[in-house]
Amino acid sequence: MKIEIFSDFMCPYCYIGLKSLERAIEKSGVKPEIEFLAYELNPNIKSEHKKLKDTIKEKHNLNDYEVQGTMNRIVKYAKEEGLDYNMEDAIAANTHLAHLAMKYAKSVNKDHEFEEELMKAAFIKGEDVGDIEVINRIAGAIGIDVDEMLEFIDMDSTKALVLDDNHKAEALGVKVIPTYRIDEDRIIEGTLDTAEWIEILNGAE
DSSP, X not given: OEEEEEEOTTOHHHHHHHHHHHHHHHHHOOOOEEEEEEOOSOTTOXXXXXXXXXXXXXXXXXXXXXXXXXXXXXXHHHHHTTOOOOTTTOBOOOOHHHHHHHHHHHHTTOHHHHHHHHHHHHXXXXXXXXXXXXXXXXXXHTTOOHHHHHHHHTSHHHHHHHHHHHHHHHHHTOOSSSEEEETTTEEEESOOOHHHHHXXXXXXX
16 A cells, blocks of 8 residues: 655644555554645745744734644644644744655655654744754764755756645645545545544555
8 A cells, every 4th residue: 555645844734644545554454655745824924033933813804712723633632642742832934945855864764763753843843944044954964964955955867846736636636635536546635533543544454
């Protein structure tokens, strides 16, 4: 089984969905091939070290009460998957550089670990995952050669890989993330719980 995951490092539901999938893989014993595909939620956002909750408030025209309710629901949902989200300190980041770096991580078989560490930085540690220094530190901590990665992300061919992911998402009609494509056939939008993933994984046996 192959599972393609369209996700963004600034999508709180993508991290929650990844944890439920990981738990299902552990419980089922089924080990699918997983490929992470870039989907930029806010490709035009400026790196201003602005709080995510303020960006959400402005984007969706919410008042303080409404945005706090949204934050609380996300935190509660994350806790159900064992994640201790810190939405108060989460920073709205432009994730383009992180997606480019992710392509290098994939080339050295570090993509799953890199994906998780970037999301942990965004939603638990309150770090700016659009900051190249943060990206470099996370990459180095998991054994990625940072100098090689920086050369890789500056290549036109690497930028084309991220663009290809964007085109694939558009062709498949991806509008929300996470979106999963199973064996290049079945499309699943939104997060699934562990039990739902186990059923899907067992169906592949």
